[in-house]
Amino acid sequence: MDAEAAMIRRWQAGDSTAFGAIVERWQQPIARFIARMLGPTGPTADLTQDVFMKAHQAIGRYRHEGTFSTWLFRIALNVVRDACRRHHRQPLPLPAEVVAGHEHAPEPWEQRERSAVLERVLAELPESLRVVLVLRLEGTAFEAMSRVLDIPASTLKSRYGVALRHVRDRLQELGYGLGEP
Amino acid sequence: MNCEHAKPLLPLWMDDSLADAEQAAVGDHVRACPTCQQEASTLRHALAQLQAMPLPVVHVEPWGVLDRAAQQHSRLARRWKRLTIAVSAVAVCLLCVLLVQPDVQVGDGAVVVRWRPAPEQPVPLPLATPDPEQTRKLELLTELVRSYAEASELRGQDRDKELETLRLRLEITQLQAERRWEDTQRDMGALYRAQFTRKENE
Numbered sequence: 001m002d003a004e005a006a007m008i009r010r011w012q013a014g015d016s017t018a019f020g021a022i023v024e025r026w027q028q029p030i031a032r033f034i035a036r037m038l039g040p041t042g043p044t045a046d047l048t049q050d051v052f053m054k055a056h057q058a059i060g061r062y063r064h065e066g067t068f069s070t071w072l073f074r075i076a077l078n079v080v081r082d083a084c085r086r087h088h089r090q091p092l093p094l095p096a097e098v099v100a101g102h103e104h105a106p107e108p109w110e111q112r113e114r115s116a117v118l119e120r121v122l123a124e125l126p127e128s129l130r131v132v133l134v135l136r137l138e139g140t141a142f143e144a145m146s147r148v149l150d151i152p153a154s155t156l157k158s159r160y161g162v163a164l165r166h167v168r169d170r171l172q173e174l175g176y177g178l179g180e181p
Numbered sequence: 182m183n184c185e186h187a188k189p190l191l192p193l194w195m196d197d198s199l200a201d202a203e204q205a206a207v208g209d210h211v212r213a214c215p216t217c218q219q220e221a222s223t224l225r226h227a228l229a230q231l232q233a234m235p236l237p238v239v240h241v242e243p244w245g246v247l248d249r250a251a252q253q254h255s256r257l258a259r260r261w262k263r264l265t266i267a268v269s270a271v272a273v274c275l276l277c278v279l280l281v282q283p284d285v286q287v288g289d290g291a292v293v294v295r296w297r298p299a300p301e302q303p304v305p306l307p308l309a310t311p312d313p314e315q316t317r318k319l320e321l322l323t324e325l326v327r328s329y330a331e332a333s334e335l336r337g338q339d340r341d342k343e344l345e346t347l348r349l350r351l352e353i354t355q356l357q358a359e360r361r362w363e364d365t366q367r368d369m370g371a372l373y374r375a376q377f378t379r380k381e382n383e
Contacts, residue, residue, distance in 0.1 A: 031239035168227035
């Protein structure tokens with residue numbers, strides 16, 4: 001954490017190498033967050049770049065008070081919300097054909113189908129529940145999540161339980177529950 | 182603890198996000214309850230599937246980001262410059278309007294803009310109610326003036342008559358003087374002739 005703080009200070013001082021190191025460290029968590037929030041066919045790469053661009057523009061105002069990940073995920077969440085607002089839509093359930101032709105093939109057919117179902121189930125969740133589940137999947141603590149979303153941690157814990165149970169129930173309905181193929 | 186209390190807490194128990202005492206209590210219950218064990222297994226399975234979901238691998242080029250940030254910065258700077266110019270132009274226009282203070286009137290389907298305000302129409306003074314005493318004095322004064330004018334006119338007429346009389350007398354006097362002069366001339370001529378005729382005869 002100290003190394004990261006030092007890196008951020010160098011970035012604030014205008015060291016682009018430090019910025020590169022921060023991008024290298026955080027690009028996959030941010031991309032995973034965006035992909036889970038908008039679905040894999042969404043503009044994940046472009047929005048990930050947007051997140052780092054906005055972070056770069058705002059780094060001068062960053063104070064080393066909270067954790068850097070909290071600050072960065074807040075920017076990512078704003079970028080996701082802006083993207084949804086721009087397209088006037090919420091992430092939609094994905095048709096199977098789209099996922100079948102997804103660029104991350106080749107995967108076994110069953111795995112692709114399972115992936116499509118998971119994405120659809122996630123997309124069905126309201127944003128308030130999905131964001132909690134997605135941030136928790138990234139390992140974000142509820143207290144940190146509370147700072148990102150400005151919502152009490154107790155509320156977020158409750159939402160996490162509701163979201164996970166909804167996913168479990170929908171997977172069972174779609175035939176992907178425990179003990180099923 | 183029973184199933185009713187434990188079930189809602191299972192996602193957080195699996196996540197180790199409960200307070201220590203609660204974590205231990207739910208754990209004790211789950212170990213003893215096959216229903217909750219099954220519930221926890223299904224939740225764990227769902228969570229495992231979510232974690233195993235294949236996601237796109239993204240590679241962000243830091244230099245590309247910095248380049249985009251610089252471009253956006255310059256775009257913003259240009260936009261601010263244009264905005265500043267527009268605001269300055271509006272401010273100058275407002276200043277001109279404040280300095281000139283045009284008179285704008287809207288009505289009858291027309292907008293009239295004058296550089297100067299319209300000249301104010303003189304407000305007619307309210308007529309004072311006539312005072313009877315003053316009216317009487319005014320009438321008396323009018324009568325006096327009229328009498329004086331008439332008297333003056335009569336005096337003028339008398340003067341004209343006197344002048345006419347004097348003129349006639351003067352003419353008569355002139356005629357008499359001419360006649361006397363002619364008589365004198367004649368007498369002188371007669372005397373002269375008489376004088377010189379007698380001398381010649383002598």
